[in-house]
Amino acid sequence: MKAVHFGAGNIGRGFVGLLLHEGGYDLVFSDVAAPLVDAINAVSEYTVHEVGDGGTDKVVTGFRALNSAADPQAVVDEVATANVVTTAVGPTILKFVAPHILAALALRDPAAPPLQIMACENAINATDQLRDEIRAQAGDAWHGLSARAVFANTAVDRIVPAQPAGSGVDVTVEPFYEWAIERPPFGDQPPTIPGAHFVDDLAPYIERKLFTVNTGHATTAYFGAQAGVEKISDALADPEIAASVAAALEETSALLVAKHGLDAGELAEYRATILRRFANPALPDTVGRVGRQPLRKLSRHERFIAPAAEAAERGLPVDGLLAAVGAALRFDDPEDEQAVELQRRLRDETPAAFTASVTGLEPEHPLFARVEALVGRRQKELGA
Numbered sequence: 001m002k003a004v005h006f007g008a009g010n011i012g013r014g015f016v017g018l019l020l021h022e023g024g025y026d027l028v029f030s031d032v033a034a035p036l037v038d039a040i041n042a043v044s045e046y047t048v049h050e051v052g053d054g055g056t057d058k059v060v061t062g063f064r065a066l067n068s069a070a071d072p073q074a075v076v077d078e079v080a081t082a083n084v085v086t087t088a089v090g091p092t093i094l095k096f097v098a099p100h101i102l103a104a105l106a107l108r109d110p111a112a113p114p115l116q117i118m119a120c121e122n123a124i125n126a127t128d129q130l131r132d133e134i135r136a137q138a139g140d141a142w143h144g145l146s147a148r149a150v151f152a153n154t155a156v157d158r159i160v161p162a163q164p165a166g167s168g169v170d171v172t173v174e175p176f177y178e179w180a181i182e183r184p185p186f187g188d189q190p191p192t193i194p195g196a197h198f199v200d201d202l203a204p205y206i207e208r209k210l211f212t213v214n215t216g217h218a219t220t221a222y223f224g225a226q227a228g229v230e231k232i233s234d235a236l237a238d239p240e241i242a243a244s245v246a247a248a249l250e251e252t253s254a255l256l257v258a259k260h261g262l263d264a265g266e267l268a269e270y271r272a273t274i275l276r277r278f279a280n281p282a283l284p285d286t287v288g289r290v291g292r293q294p295l296r297k298l299s300r301h302e303r304f305i306a307p308a309a310e311a312a313e314r315g316l317p318v319d320g321l322l323a324a325v326g327a328a329l330r331f332d333d334p335e336d337e338q339a340v341e342l343q344r345r346l347r348d349e350t351p352a353a354f355t356a357s358v359t360g361l362e363p364e365h366p367l368f369a370r371v372e373a374l375v376g377r378r379q380k381e382l383g384a
């Protein structure tokens with residue numbers, strides 16, 4: 001069995017690649033970073049170091065790497081004969097992966113079992129986004145190709161920080177992980193990934209994950225950055241920041257209870273677990289990494305605006321989430337392109353135009369005026 005995984009970065013090597021290896025797949029990594037591809041091909045094994053309580057070392061073997069920028073045809077050929085394709089490239093990069101998969105489907109033996117495709121990104125229905133991109137790029141040819149692949153959405157959860165210089169291909173991760181995958185697209189032949197669990201309806205899982213782990217993590221990062229703290233675990237040790245994170249997460253939990261009927265007590269335990277994970281002092285994680293790409297994180301279907309909008313529509317409280325949005329608007333990291341663009345746009349756009357274009361909220365939405373007011377406040381701080 002063969003799996004091709006696009007994106008040999010932190011989550012690619014430290015989580016998806018590891019679980020595919022444990023499932024018995026030969027692994028082909030595809031990436032565009034030539035030094036990383038060379039480094040992977042220079043070793044015959046790498047180690048995933050789980051740090052913190054209960055962590056162990058896991059060794060991954062049976063892999064190689066291809067550079068899809070230098071040799072796209074080699075990637076297409078591998079995908080054409082693979083059983084599974086996964087991605088962990090970032091949701092905005094899926095459109096660049098799509099042409100390789102499309103070309104591979106055109107080459108694929110029509111009698112072969114359908115290619116099982118799963119995007120492992122922090123986004124709601126990322127695999128559907130990838131499928132829609134492939135379908136759009138295929139045009140009319142899609143009718144003849146669609147039966148050659150099945151697409152399943154997934155929710156992936158493991159904290160994999162930026163890796164310290166000199167660690168080579170090895171990856172340091174937290175011990176915890178969760179990989180929930182939609183079962184129905186596979187019929188009675190799901191991929192063999194013992195570390196994953198298959199669910200009939202992914203919506204509650206992905207929203208519970210994105211609106212708790214990712215909302216909480218990003219809230220910690222933005223308040224931490226505002227306080228001048230560098231490490232995530234240090235940020236959470238500040239009682240004021242911890243209270244702000246707790247306030248935002250109580251609101252997302254209330255939404256998850258109202259929307260999906262999740263149990264309030266179980267959600268409280270889930271929140272406690274993730275706060276312990278963020279506080280793991282052995283994890284070298286920074287507010288810069290966790291706060292990265294604030295424009296993506298402030299968009300309509302993401303970890304702040306999506307739950308706040310739905311909560312507001314239901315008349316549920318949103319003060320904690322809006323406070324987190326206010327902190328996100330102050331995220332000013334010169335090394336992060338989106339943070340630089342965020343601060344530039346805050347200077348250049350009216351509060352209404354900024355709110356509409358960045359958050360995607362409609363002017364008549366119950367949340368719009370409150371976000372617009374936060375933007376106006378930030379602009380006053382900037383003297384804009």
Ligand SMILES: NC(=O)C1=CN([C@@H]2O[C@H](COP(=O)(O)OP(=O)(O)OC[C@H]3O[C@@H](n4cnc5c(N)ncnc54)[C@H](O)[C@@H]3O)[C@@H](O)[C@H]2O)C=CC1
Nearest residue numbers: 007009010011031032033088089090091096121122159160
């Ligand atoms: N790091 C984490 O803790 C988690 C990350 N994720 C998600 O996983 C995705 C990747 O995140 P990380 O691994 O942290 O980022 P990363 O930056 O470490 O890895 C991304 C990799 O994708 C590669 N890449 C970029 N364009 C590509 C292309 N066109 N084709 C193939 N490879 C390409 C990059 O060179 C890089 O090696 C994101 O969607 C993130 O939200 C999800 C859960 C946890």
Ligand SMILES: O=P(O)(O)OC[C@H]1O[C@](O)(CO)[C@@H](O)[C@@H]1O
Nearest residue numbers: 122156157158159160213217290
């Ligand atoms: O690109 P993003 O969305 O920040 O992804 C990384 C996030 O995902 C997580 O791994 C949670 O699963 C966090 O470590 C981190 O905040």
